[in-house]
Amino acid sequence: MSDTLFDKVWDSHVVQKVEDGPDVLFIDRHLVHEVTSPVAFLGLKNRNIKVLYPERTFATADHNTPTLNQHLPVQDPLSAKQLQALEENAGEHGIPYWGLGHEKNGIVHVIGPENGITLPGATIVCGDSHTSTHGAFGAIAFGIGTSEVEMVLASQCIMQPKPKSMRITINGQLNPAVTPKDVALYIISRLSTSGATGYFVEYAGEVFRNMSMEGRMTVCNLSIEMGARGGMIAPDDKTFDYIKGREFAPKGEAWEKAMKYWQTLRTDENAVFDKEIEFQGADIEPMITYGTNPGMGVGISKGIPAADDVEGGVATYKKSLAYMDFNEGEDMLGKKIDFVFLGSCTNGRIEDFRAFASLVKGRKKAEHVTAWLVPGSHKVEEAIAKEGILDILEEAGFQLREPGCSACLAMNDDKIPAGKYAVSTSNRNFEGRQGPGARTLLASPLVAAAAAVTGKVTDPRELLQTQTA
Numbered sequence: 001m002s003d004t005l006f007d008k009v010w011d012s013h014v015v016q017k018v019e020d021g022p023d024v025l026f027i028d029r030h031l032v033h034e035v036t037s038p039v040a041f042l043g044l045k046n047r048n049i050k051v052l053y054p055e056r057t058f059a060t061a062d063h064n065t066p067t068l069n070q071h072l073p074v075q076d077p078l079s080a081k082q083l084q085a086l087e088e089n090a091g092e093h094g095i096p097y098w099g100l101g102h103e104k105n106g107i108v109h110v111i112g113p114e115n116g117i118t119l120p121g122a123t124i125v126c127g128d129s130h131t132s133t134h135g136a137f138g139a140i141a142f143g144i145g146t147s148e149v150e151m152v153l154a155s156q157c158i159m160q161p162k163p164k165s166m167r168i169t170i171n172g173q174l175n176p177a178v179t180p181k182d183v184a185l186y187i188i189s190r191l192s193t194s195g196a197t198g199y200f201v202e203y204a205g206e207v208f209r210n211m212s213m214e215g216r217m218t219v220c221n222l223s224i225e226m227g228a229r230g231g232m233i234a235p236d237d238k239t240f241d242y243i244k245g246r247e248f249a250p251k252g253e254a255w256e257k258a259m260k261y262w263q264t265l266r267t268d269e270n271a272v273f274d275k276e277i278e279f280q281g282a283d284i285e286p287m288i289t290y291g292t293n294p295g296m297g298v299g300i301s302k303g304i305p306a307a308d309d310v311e312g313g314v315a316t317y318k319k320s321l322a323y324m325d326f327n328e329g330e331d332m333l334g335k336k337i338d339f340v341f342l343g344s345c346t347n348g349r350i351e352d353f354r355a356f357a358s359l360v361k362g363r364k365k366a367e368h369v370t371a372w373l374v375p376g377s378h379k380v381e382e383a384i385a386k387e388g389i390l391d392i393l394e395e396a397g398f399q400l401r402e403p404g405c406s407a408c409l410a411m412n413d414d415k416i417p418a419g420k421y422a423v424s425t426s427n428r429n430f431e432g433r434q435g436p437g438a439r440t441l442l443a444s445p446l447v448a449a450a451a452a453v454t455g456k457v458t459d460p461r462e463l464l465q466t467q468t469a
């Protein structure tokens, strides 16, 4: 019998099958943050239940933490309360807690892989939609709601109907200025934000095989933005090299045993998917969004499509452009921007900072641009300094902030002012996402860097061609 990678991992975690109902799945790893956990812990308290496997549970503070002066008490009373609740709950149940200032602190989807918590063939959940990120390692990882967080804390299991399967294959070569973010934004622009609803996606083909682990995380992270339950990529030597030696990864004999299993984690040749989609790597340009959902993206050299040329309602489309103060048919290139945000669980890893630095090196930040560069974790922050990237950034007039979700959802003070335009490496451009009235243009770290030094939407291919040595 031929199985998909997804089938193999899913089937090996089914504890019980409910006839015509959801499967009961065992969960290997549960990640917890301050926003979606307080009510779940309260539920346990009310029922006098302890966390079943605290050693499979990891807690971090990220969503509403400040990105300046983290050594000082958090000013916002609601944020301070949520952070305190998480610390107390973790303490009471014996869960590792990586709060503000802790060396392992960072965005939940950045610290999982970084510390060897995210492993191939594992089931991973978190009360957070971008849990799909961890699928980059060949794990089944998906976001859950707060009542499910409570269920997993109490039982280490979850009830889930098995999703349908989709494979997205991209072969060929990418232009050097086309990054994993562009690949993901391209797929979403082609499939729409609901194109993968009800499916779990496997990404296959040369383009993903050639991607670094960081790049694969970016792609899997964005799976959720086309409606998918999650996305995954078969583990290979790159995956194993990335994991080896990390703190929570298996060691010695356990490593050898795990490797034997992990090497079986790939889709069998004759396995059948419910849906197959194919694109060509050479067709993908650096991307940018012009509207208020991540599917409203175009190749950066293209204009804003006419309402009649897009699927979906004309009225919603026009409303979206009105929010952005853009018009049908306008070029994206040359549009003036005010803010740049480099960070988030989509593009807040070391490779993203390397890419940004490679373009701003020897150039200067445009004077009217405010740039918030926010590492995804303390480990990323450390690597930025150690690799000399910090010097490049500072030389070009940028300042580095402290880790957290920051302007990705603006739950802290990092809010883009109303009416301003931000080129952002995050994952959502919804109305008000980065602050009330803020206008978001989603893009890659290279496009963000090009905008940061020119002050307008600029094709990074142009600047890379004229790069000073």
Ligand SMILES: CC(C)[C@H](C(=O)O)[C@@H](O)C(=O)O
Pocket: 035, 036, 063, 127, 128, 129, 130, 143, 409
């Ligand atoms: C706060 C949390 C529930 C939310 C999510 O689930 O995605 C957040 O991380 C986001 O990106 O919007």
Ligand code: SF4
Pocket: 062, 063, 107, 108, 109, 128, 130, 344, 345, 346, 404, 405, 408, 409, 426, 427
């Ligand atoms: S960085 Fe953004 S998308 Fe990721 S978990 Fe935080 S708020 Fe959600």
